[in-house]
Amino acid sequence: MKNYDINRKRKPLSEEEIAQGQNFQSFMNAYAARPKPFYKTTTFYLSAAALGVLLAVGGYYWSTSGDSPAAQTAFVQAPIPALNPSDTVYAVDARQEGVYYFETGTQLTVPAGAFLDSAGSAVAGEVELRYREFHDPAAIFLAGIPMTYDSAGTRYHFESAGMFELTAYQNGKPLRANPNAPIKIALASNSQEDKFNVYYLDTTQRNWKYTSRDKAVLIAMQRDSSVALDSSLAGAPIAPRQADKKKPSFSIAFDPAEFPELTVYIGVRFEVDEAKTPYNRADKNVDWEDVSIARNADGKTFSVTFSKGDLKRTYVTYAVVDEGNWNNAQKTFGERFAAWKKKRDDKNALANQQQKQRERDLATADERRIFKNREALQRALTLRRANVGNDQENMVMREFVVNEFGIWNSDCKSSLPEGQELVVKILDSRSKKPIETTHVFLVEKGRNAIFTYSTSDLRTFRFNPKSENLIWAITADGKIAVAHAEALQRIAPDAKEAEITLDVATTTATSGAQAFAQLGL
Amino acid sequence: MTTEQKYHASSEQIRSEEAEIEAARKNPACFEVLYNRYYARILGFIYQRVASKEEAYDLTSQVFMNALENIGKYKAQGVPFSAWLFRIAINELHKYWRKNKVRQAISIDDTQVGDVLEELGEENSAETDSKLMQAMQQLAPEEIQLLEMRFFEKRPFKEICDILNISETACKARVYRLCERLKTILTSLS
Numbered sequence: 001m002k003n004y005d006i007n008r009k010r011k012p013l014s015e016e017e018i019a020q021g022q023n024f025q026s027f028m029n030a031y032a033a034r035p036k037p038f039y040k041t042t043t044f045y046l047s048a049a050a051l052g053v054l055l056a057v058g059g060y061y062w063s064t065s066g067d068s069p070a071a072q073t074a075f076v077q078a079p080i081p082a083l084n085p086s087d088t089v090y091a092v093d094a095r096q097e098g099v100y101y102f103e104t105g106t107q108l109t110v111p112a113g114a115f116l117d118s119a120g121s122a123v124a125g126e127v128e129l130r131y132r133e134f135h136d137p138a139a140i141f142l143a144g145i146p147m148t149y150d151s152a153g154t155r156y157h158f159e160s161a162g163m164f165e166l167t168a169y170q171n172g173k174p175l176r177a178n179p180n181a182p183i184k185i186a187l188a189s190n191s192q193e194d195k196f197n198v199y200y201l202d203t204t205q206r207n208w209k210y211t212s213r214d215k216a217v218l219i220a221m222q223r224d225s226s227v228a229l230d231s232s233l234a235g236a237p238i239a240p241r242q243a244d245k246k247k248p249s250f251s252i253a254f255d256p257a258e259f260p261e262l263t264v265y266i267g268v269r270f271e272v273d274e275a276k277t278p279y280n281r282a283d284k285n286v287d288w289e290d291v292s293i294a295r296n297a298d299g300k301t302f303s304v305t306f307s308k309g310d311l312k313r314t315y316v317t318y319a320v321v322d323e324g325n326w327n328n329a330q331k332t333f334g335e336r337f338a339a340w341k342k343k344r345d346d347k348n349a350l351a352n353q354q355q356k357q358r359e360r361d362l363a364t365a366d367e368r369r370i371f372k373n374r375e376a377l378q379r380a381l382t383l384r385r386a387n388v389g390n391d392q393e394n395m396v397m398r399e400f401v402v403n404e405f406g407i408w409n410s411d412c413k414s415s416l417p418e419g420q421e422l423v424v425k426i427l428d429s430r431s432k433k434p435i436e437t438t439h440v441f442l443v444e445k446g447r448n449a450i451f452t453y454s455t456s457d458l459r460t461f462r463f464n465p466k467s468e469n470l471i472w473a474i475t476a477d478g479k480i481a482v483a484h485a486e487a488l489q490r491i492a493p494d495a496k497e498a499e500i501t502l503d504v505a506t507t508t509a510t511s512g513a514q515a516f517a518q519l520g521l
Numbered sequence: 522m523t524t525e526q527k528y529h530a531s532s533e534q535i536r537s538e539e540a541e542i543e544a545a546r547k548n549p550a551c552f553e554v555l556y557n558r559y560y561a562r563i564l565g566f567i568y569q570r571v572a573s574k575e576e577a578y579d580l581t582s583q584v585f586m587n588a589l590e591n592i593g594k595y596k597a598q599g600v601p602f603s604a605w606l607f608r609i610a611i612n613e614l615h616k617y618w619r620k621n622k623v624r625q626a627i628s629i630d631d632t633q634v635g636d637v638l639e640e641l642g643e644e645n646s647a648e649t650d651s652k653l654m655q656a657m658q659q660l661a662p663e664e665i666q667l668l669e670m671r672f673f674e675k676r677p678f679k680e681i682c683d684i685l686n687i688s689e690t691a692c693k694a695r696v697y698r699l700c701e702r703l704k705t706i707l708t709s710l711s
Contacts, residue, residue, distance in 0.1 A: 003624065010569075021577075028549070
């Protein structure tokens with residue numbers, strides 16, 4: 001007798017599969033189009049009309065209200081407001097596409113028309129785009145961002161591969177993102193793992209909302225940064241000028257290695273350009289001790305400087321050839337110039353070919369998608385190198401399509417650490433009295449995760465004794481309290497309960513660096 | 522991966538949800554908050570009991586359709602909104618099995634089988650595993666429902682009581698009787 005079909009290997013639905021069915025707009029369309037009961041009456045129609053009005057009005061308010069700053073601060077609340085990581089502000093022209101860079105190498109691509117006002121109309125003029133990133137537990141903790149996630153009634157804790165907050169304002173008023181022209185963020189991530197999903201913090205639902213699978217794009221850090229073509233070539237022969245017998249000129253010995261362009265001519269002289277430097281006839285009677293030649297920036301003239309003691313005289317000159325050598329010089333120039341031109345053209349052709357190859361090399365599908373051109377990639381790489389040094393082999397970019405302003409996170413879900421479970425009391429190490437706090441936060445060094453325990457959760461406190469653990473809390477008077485790794489290492493492996501003492505900072509931290517130190521980092 | 526089943530709401534959360542329900546009564550567009558909060562849980566619940574994803578999507582949509590239509594009739598009275606949704610889901614499932622003349626699906630993995638056998642004081646072996654599968658075929662739908670909620674989904678007694686609208690004492694007694702009945706069937710199969 002078989003009454004039931006028993007599935008032994010059915011996997012739970014993935015987040016993508018859940019998201020596939022979860023669409024409130026479709027649901028409401030189906031709800032509006034559901035079959036009507038046969039007992040329809042005028043009253044029913046009137047009620048339906050009223051419902052329609054309600055929907056329209058409600059929908060309008062729903063679509064235009066957005067998240068009020070008050071709602072956001074209620075759910076995302078920095079424990080010490082003064083230490084809340086600050087935003088970087090970009091002044092953006094709302095009608096122009098623009099690409100902006102954050103200090104970590106992150107690239108923000110803002111299309112034209114990316115901003116809407118509260119009425120849903122496109123915004124023109126200058127917009128204040130505010131951006132900040134979170135890459136470590138301390139920054140996340142100080143920003144007060146919740147890192148727990150309720151999915152299908154189960155509470156998980158997030159481990160992050162990088163998180164950011166993006167908001168926009170005009171004249172102090174918050175703007176909404178235009179979902180039809182979304183801002184794209186290529187987030188420079190510190191994790192190379194490919195196990196993360198993209199979540200948006202829905203402050204109305206007070207929960208993270210799964211949006212898509214995350215994809216880590218690896219960009220090789222060690223790239224040849226030279227891109228400029230060498231269009232000039234040193235040593236280009238100079239066209240000969242015939243000497244003018246009426247103008248003063250000098251015959252000077254020069255270093256052929258220094259002036260190869262002059263070695264092709266026999267009987268080269270330096271003729272004074274009297275329009276620039278009038279010749280002093282008395283100079284020809286001076287017994288000069290030294291003479292030097294310098295090529296001028298125009299590429300045609302040479303400055304000849306004579307000196308004797310403190311006396312110096314400089315003339316702008318042309319290299320010229322006397323009449324007897326003129327024909328020969330012209331012929332030589334023709335040959336030399338043709339040879340030089342061929343060499344230059346060959347070199348430029350090779351450089352062009354190399355450049356195109358470099359463009360092909362960089363233009364993987366991922367890179368083409370993220371970076372518009374090589375310069376954009378180069379800029380991101382330069383910032384990344386400045387941020388993390390040159391040791392890192394790859395830059396990892398994680399892509400986000402921002403259709404709502406707020407906090408976006410590349411995360412993977414994890415449960416509380418496996419290991420010892422016990423009942424704990426959190427005490428002040430000095431007074432030995434319980435610390436008045438609503439939550440304590442467990443951090444495993446080396447993991448970008450914060451495990452949040454409410455005070456009632458402390459009856460089933462779990463931690464991994466093999467990890468280097470820290471416990472953080474904020475006291476009622478806004479001071480940071482920390483239990484360092486040793487405090488947890490002292491707990492006996494078979495203990496069922498324990499008192500964990502936290503060192504409460506004697507002063508309230510006033511800077512990020514001070515807070516980091518107090519947090520034991 | 523171990524998980525924590527959560528069936529607890531602070532008084533502040535309950536009050537906040539009551540306000541959301543009240544808003545949805547006045548304006549169906551406000552139902553979105555509740556829809557998004559419970560969609561995955563209801564879908565997961567239904568998916569474990571039907572043959573395919575597509576059926577699960579349809580039934581889940583029907584559950585929320587019924588909920589929105591009847592939200593005016595919902596009275597909190599200490600029962601969470603989620604329990605009310607699960608009740609609707611159970612009703613929809615029964616209607617679906619009856620109307621389509623299909624067998625109820627039961628989804629169970631090796632760990633859950635091990636947990637049930639442990640609860641029954643039986644050794645976890647291929648033989649007892651097979652017998653448990655046979656024993657389950659002899660259970661009534663109400664017993665399967667209890668088995669699923671208590672042992673497969675590991676719901677707290679309080680939540681099961683809220684969903685089935687029975688007292689905690691009655692719930693515990695039913696679970697006890699279920700275990701005894703399973704033990705008897707397993708013995709008879711030996």
